[in-house]
Amino acid sequence: MKIKYDLHIHSCLSPCAENDMTPNNIAGMAMLGGIRVAALTDHNSVKNCPAFYDACRKYGIVPIAGMEITTAEEIHVVCLFATLEAAMEFGELVDSRRMKIKNRADIFGQQLIMNAQDEVIGEEEYLLLSASDLDVFTVAKEVFSRGGVAYPAHIEKPTDSIIAMLGDIPKEAGFFAAEVKDLTALDALIEKYPILEGMTIVSDSDSHMLEGLVDDRRELELELLSDDENEIRDAVIRTLRGPSI
Amino acid sequence: MTVSRLIDELDLEVLSLPFPDREIKGGYTGDLLSWVMGRAKADNVWITIMTNINVVAVASLSDVAAVVIAENAEIGAGVIKKAEEQGINILRSxxxxxxxxxxxxxxx
Structure with missing residues (x-):
């Protein structure tokens, strides 16, 4: 069965995202765009995931709790989890391994933590754009061992991507999926980086503002045992983890 | 030494220069923004090949006297505009x- 997805979305917790990227606004826009599965992936934090779970359920969207982590090499990696609990646990690990530099909202933007009613319940004190000291191999290992999936984000970007920082996608990291922003560039990318041939390619919106959420989404072919929320989420993660792991 | 003198001495290209008279004290080199953020000091000249928009934010946060983009690295017009708005000197070598x-x- 084909389902529409967007697995890389930022909320108002990410300093670079607009403050109207509230859990309910994201879920509502996702519904209008016909998206079935949506993942919240703020920079280096999962603190809006509980509210996102509740908001998605209100709008009939299957939520996935996630994070876009910045590795020690400054590679952005999308991390998705099968349960909210696993995501929160990973969030604690990253919190303990992140450079603690106080955010300056006047430069970087606010980092708002919200509840399921879109009310501000806190503000992240430390800048979420700074890197953790977890390298890309450790990140993959930590996420996969928690039953989640990790894949390198926007691999063709000249900064913040695995190709920009490491020159290729190292096989040893164990990634089965990769995110490409501009799918028209895919053929050229596969030619240059043959490892991509055997990988599942996803293309997410990486939205930082509500307008970014309404363009066409890609569809993922899933083998579903039922139409249950947990099954859909598990199937997304199964598909992206690949057969080898 | 001031930023404007540095420009003359090193024959640097001026991309954004809101504060030509700022005094330079020491320097820092690095391209990993997180690394620079925690280590570059106020009034340093920061030399980098990184030209991402976040360079401006990191320069503001660290309060460096100037950013010098090395190797003639390409830099977007949006980044330069942002630097002018935020009062960041950006030069290129x-x-x-x-x-x-x-x-x-x-x-x-």
Missing amino acids: KCPTYETAIAVAKLI
């Missing part, structure tokens, strides 16, 4: 980071 750093070190 044809030389690699190593040579640029040596030239700065000889002057200060």
Whole structure:
């Protein structure tokens, strides 16, 4: 069965995202765009995931709790989890391994933590754009061992991507999926980086503002045992983890 | 030494120069923004090949006197505009980071 997805979305917790990227606004826009599965992936934090779970359920969207982590090499990696609990646990690990530099909202933007009613319940004190000291191999290992999936984000970007920082996608990291922003560039990318041939390619919106959420989404072919929320989420993660792991 | 003198001595290209008279004290080189954020000091000249928009934010946060983009690295118009708005001096050198750093070190 084909389902529409967007697995890389930022909320108002990410300093670079607009403050109207509230859990309910994201879920509502996702519904209008016909998206079935949506993942919240703020920079280096999962603190809006509980509210996102509740908001998605209100709008009939299957939520996935996630994070876009910045590795020690400054590679952005999308991390998705099968349960909210696993995501929160990973969030604690990253919190303990992140450079603690106080955010300056006047430069970087606010980092708002919200509840399921879109009310501000806190503000992240430390800048979420700074890197953790977890390298890309450790990140993959930590996420996969928690039953989640990790894949390198926007691999063709000249900064913040695995190709920009490491020159290729190292096989040893164990990634089965990769995110490409501009799918028209895919053929050229596969030619240059043959490892991509055997990988599942996803293309997410990486939205930082509500307008970014309404363009066409890609569809993922899933083998579903039922139409249950947990099954859909598990199937997304199964598909992206690949057969080898 | 002021930023404007550094420009003359090193024959740097001026991309954004809201504060030509800022005094330079020491320098820092690095391209990983997180690394620079925690280590570059106020009034340093920061030499980098990174030209991402976040360079401006990191320069503001660290309060560096100027950013010198080495190796003539491409930089977007949006980044320069942002630097002007935020009061960040951005200059560009044809030389690699190593040579640029040596030239700065000889002057200060």
